[in-house]
Amino acid sequence: MSEILLIEGLRKKFGDILVLDGIDFSVNEGEFFSIIGPSGCGKTTLLRIIAGLESYEGKVLLRGREIKGPGADRVMVFQDYALFPWRNVIGNIVFGLEVKGLKKERLLEIAKKMIEIVGLAGFEYKYPHELSGGMKQRVALARALVCDPELLLMDEPLSALDAQTRLEMQEEVVKIWQETKKTVVYVTHSIEEAVYLADRILVLSKRPAKVKKIVEVPIKRPRNRFSDEFSEICSKLYNLLK
Amino acid sequence: MRFLTIISIFLFLSFWEAFYWFFIKDPFLFSPPSKVIPTFLRLILGQDPSFYLPTDILYSIYHYFLGFFTALVLGISIGLLMGYSKKTEALLFPILELLRPIPPIAWIPIAILLLKLTHAAAAFIIFIGSFFPILLNTRNGVANVEIKFIEAAMTLGAKKKDVLTKVIIPAAMPSIFTGIRVGSGVAWMCVVAAELFGVSAYGLGYQIEIARLYHAPEIVISYMLAIGLIGMLLDRFYRILEQKTLKWRRGLVFE
Numbered sequence: 150m151s152e153i154l155l156i157e158g159l160r161k162k163f164g165d166i167l168v169l170d171g172i173d174f175s176v177n178e179g180e181f182f183s184i185i186g187p188s189g190c191g192k193t194t195l196l197r198i199i200a201g202l203e204s205y206e207g208k209v210l211l212r213g214r215e216i217k218g219p220g221a222d223r224v225m226v227f228q229d230y231a232l233f234p235w236r237n238v239i240g241n242i243v244f245g246l247e248v249k250g251l252k253k254e255r256l257l258e259i260a261k262k263m264i265e266i267v268g269l270a271g272f273e274y275k276y277p278h279e280l281s282g283g284m285k286q287r288v289a290l291a292r293a294l295v296c297d298p299e300l301l302l303m304d305e306p307l308s309a310l311d312a313q314t315r316l317e318m319q320e321e322v323v324k325i326w327q328e329t330k331k332t333v334v335y336v337t338h339s340i341e342e343a344v345y346l347a348d349r350i351l352v353l354s355k356r357p358a359k360v361k362k363i364v365e366v367p368i369k370r371p372r373n374r375f376s377d378e379f380s381e382i383c384s385k386l387y388n389l390l391k
Numbered sequence: 392m393r394f395l396t397i398i399s400i401f402l403f404l405s406f407w408e409a410f411y412w413f414f415i416k417d418p419f420l421f422s423p424p425s426k427v428i429p430t431f432l433r434l435i436l437g438q439d440p441s442f443y444l445p446t447d448i449l450y451s452i453y454h455y456f457l458g459f460f461t462a463l464v465l466g467i468s469i470g471l472l473m474g475y476s477k478k479t480e481a482l483l484f485p486i487l488e489l490l491r492p493i494p495p496i497a498w499i500p501i502a503i504l505l506l507k508l509t510h511a512a513a514a515f516i517i518f519i520g521s522f523f524p525i526l527l528n529t530r531n532g533v534a535n536v537e538i539k540f541i542e543a544a545m546t547l548g549a550k551k552k553d554v555l556t557k558v559i560i561p562a563a564m565p566s567i568f569t570g571i572r573v574g575s576g577v578a579w580m581c582v583v584a585a586e587l588f589g590v591s592a593y594g595l596g597y598q599i600e601i602a603r604l605y606h607a608p609e610i611v612i613s614y615m616l617a618i619g620l621i622g623m624l625l626d627r628f629y630r631i632l633e634q635k636t637l638k639w640r641r642g643l644v645f646e
Contacts, residue, residue, distance in 0.1 A: 221548025
């Protein structure tokens with residue numbers, strides 16, 4: 150498996166406050182990579198740096214190219230979805246294709262396919278305020294996926310959902326990941342979610358954050374949340390975070 | 392509901408009529424609706440020998456559009472620039488803060504001196520009145536666009552131009568529309584004020600003053616009615632335009 154993202158000696162300061170203190174790790178192509186850590190430790194900042202939304206010191210390379218700013222090769226899915234309220238579902242989904250300059254027919258064709266994949270059929274002409282949280286997250290996911298990014302960055306995307314919808318969406322995310330074969334970097338504060346979703350989990354320490362450990366999850370999918378190996382990894386992570 | 396509207400209009404006209412016959416009773420000072428309504432109909436049909444209401448309406452609307460559209464174009468574009476770039480804001484803000492509190496009416500003498508009694512002079516006053524509400528609302532709308540929308544757009548590959556046209560402008564649209572409606576209201580008031588002060592020798596405001604000199608209150612009041620009706624129609628127009636353009640806000644703000 151080849152390396153798609155390489156991070157070395159990454160440091161980040163907000164004014165005088167050191168947030169990230171020498172982070173090193175790499176993400177492999179096609180991998181589902183998760184980042185967990187205590188709240189306020191800088192998980193989101195780390196993801197925003199990869200997205201190109203923050204300045205940084207150190208090395209952050211996507212396929213060997215230095216990351217200098219935001220771009221459609223690393224699309225971010227935000228915690229509060231950040232859907233454009235003035236665009237309906239289709240309008241939101243085609244945004245990335247529109248700014249790429251695609252023709253209207255081609256654009257709608259791709260959007261239609263994506264709407265099938267994420268299960269939004271019948272909601273094409275609804276506006277974001279008419280959708281439930283789970284539906285909004287599906288739109289955000291579809292909007293990111295149509296750009297065909299090399300990296301899909303997800304910042305606690307399911308944390309605003311109720312418990313039931315959250316479980317459903319976790320399954321959905323795995324399904325979509327398997328279908329699209331994207332490389333995913335997924336920030337979450339839920340240990341269980343990380344173990345359910347990820348191939349490998351990066352555990353960050355308290356601020357200023359360092360890499361505490363990278364834990365592999367060698368469980369076959371579909372994963373059973375109640376199996377012994379599942380809870381074993383959960384408790385291992387729990388102890389690391391304590 | 393319709394019944395209540397009829398009652399309310401009927402009561403209003405009765406009080407007006409009674410007020411005239413009990414307290415004024417002088418046709419050179421004030422008129423009851425029984426006199427104003429026929430006068431208004433005669434005027435609107437153009438049957439009065441010295442006052443031709445349809446032409447005056449056209450002149451006033453002409454002044455309104457001339458001034459208001461200039462304000463619309465300049466107000467929105469400068470407002471976008473100010474909201475978008477901190478440098479432009481720093482450059483223009485102090486001057487605008489000084490000019491803004493000067494009431495449009497205070498510009499009338501200068502308008503007459505510079506532009507004489509022309510349509511341009513009237514349009515200038517209207518421009519001054521409507522420019523600031525449009526400018527400030529546009530600027531605030533742009534400055535208050537949530538950063539998350541801009542960031543989301545950028546990670547989806549949007550360039551600076553896309554961020555402006557596909558994020559900032561649509562996100563600021565509700566605020567821009569508030570500016571347009573407030574600006575239009577002020578503009579219509581300024582039409583009457585400018586014409587009343589004689590900046591232009593035509594229009595509804597000008598004729599009101601002429602009718603006063605004739606001691607014809609029924610004509611004064613008829614012209615006032617026309618001003619009110621047109622102002623109301625203009626506001627309706629922008630309200631409908633706003634609801635059509637901002638369909639996505641339905642359920643959030645409207646209803």
